[in-house]
Amino acid sequence: xxxxxxxxxxxxxxxxxxxxxxxxxxxxxxxxxxxxxxxxxxxxxxxxxxxxxxxxxxxxxxxxxxxxxxxxxxxxxxxxxxxxxxxxxxxxxxxxxxxxxxxxxxxxxxxxxxxxxxxxxxxxxxxxxxxxxxxxxxxxxxxxxxxxxxxxxxxxxxxxxxxxxxxxxxxxxxxxxxxxxxxxxxxxxxxxxxxxxxxxxxxxxxxxxxxxxxxxxxxxxxxxxxxxxxxxxxxxxxxxxxxxxxxxxxxxxxxxxxxxxxxxxxxxxxxxxxxxxxxxxxxxxxxxxxx
Numbered sequence: 507x508x509x510x511x512x513x514x515x516x517x518x519x520x521x522x523x524x525x526x527x528x529x530x531x532x533x534x535x536x537x538x539x540x541x542x543x544x545x546x547x548x549x550x551x552x553x554x555x556x557x558x559x560x561x562x563x564x565x566x567x568x569x570x571x572x573x574x575x576x577x578x579x580x581x582x583x584x585x586x587x588x589x590x591x592x593x594x595x596x597x598x599x600x601x602x603x604x605x606x607x608x609x610x611x612x613x614x615x616x617x618x619x620x621x622x623x624x625x626x627x628x629x630x631x632x633x634x635x636x637x638x639x640x641x642x643x644x645x646x647x648x649x650x651x652x653x654x655x656x657x658x659x660x661x662x663x664x665x666x667x668x669x670x671x672x673x674x675x676x677x678x679x680x681x682x683x684x685x686x687x688x689x690x691x692x693x694x695x696x697x698x699x700x701x702x703x704x705x706x707x708x709x710x711x712x713x714x715x716x717x718x719x720x721x722x723x724x725x726x727x728x729x730x731x732x733x734x735x736x737x738x739x740x741x742x743x744x745x746x747x748x749x750x751x752x753x754x755x756x757x758x759x760x761x762x763x764x765x766x767x768x769x770x771x772x773x774x775x776x777x778x779x780x781x782x783x784x785x786x787x788x789x790x791x792x793x794x795x796x797x
Contacts, residue, residue, distance in 0.1 A: 579621035638684030
């Protein structure tokens with residue numbers, strides 16, 4: 507995976523047989539390892555990578571590697587740090603989730619980055635939450651019938667609005683900057699509505715079904731790279747789609763550049779100019795440079 511702010515730094519898990527794996531930093535420019543960052547598995551970080559989060563059963567320790575400063579916050583669950591490193595959000599649950607049973611009661615908590623001003627903002631059941639930007643949260647709530655409700659909560663003024671309820675929602679991803687969502691809907695009552703959708707994060711926004719189907723990764727806030735589904739070809743094609751204009755271009759084909767991504771393992775650099783992927787044929791990492 508790529509460093510969240512450095513388009514040259516690639517982070518990989520590597521190691522020798524019989525030894526604990528390590529997280530290494532590699533330079534995409536030189537193709538060489540530059541430093542060992544930590545032992546695997548990787549420690550969760552803030553969105554910009556400047557803070558590390560070490561979890562214990564009832565609290566987390568937040569560490570700032572640049573100067574070694576750290577502090578403890580009693581959360582009871584792993585928190586997510588806001589993009590500007592000002593706030594924490596986390597979900598506490600009243601019990602384990604049991605398949606086929608109603609979700610246990612849960613609460614979404616919000617606090618300052620140091621744990622001050624901790625408070626519950628919503629209590630119900632079946633929650634998931636993530637940051638959209640420095641102020642807004644995207645709340646996912648699951649209901650029976652495989653229904654997912656999407657809600658936006660603004661931490662600056664406590665305002666809330668719904669983005670809608672969706673049946674069989676999969677692959678939800680947030681665009682850089684938090685102003686768009688992309689997701690897949692399957693097994694709809696009308697098969698013509700199965701597909702990939704984009705939705706502006708705005709009250710009253712209407713989902714737009716896209717003219718292609720396949721896996722995607724965000725290139726920037728307005729565009730994605732995607733792999734058009736072709737069940738009759740063992741190689742992938744790579745395409746580009748620009749959401750505001752509808753520009754849709756095939757960048758590579760199996761004839762011009764045959765490759766197969768293993769298990770959906772691919773990632774786009776923060777500047778959108780590089781793609782790293784796990785090649786199924788040789789089990790190695792490969793790099794694509796985009797013009």
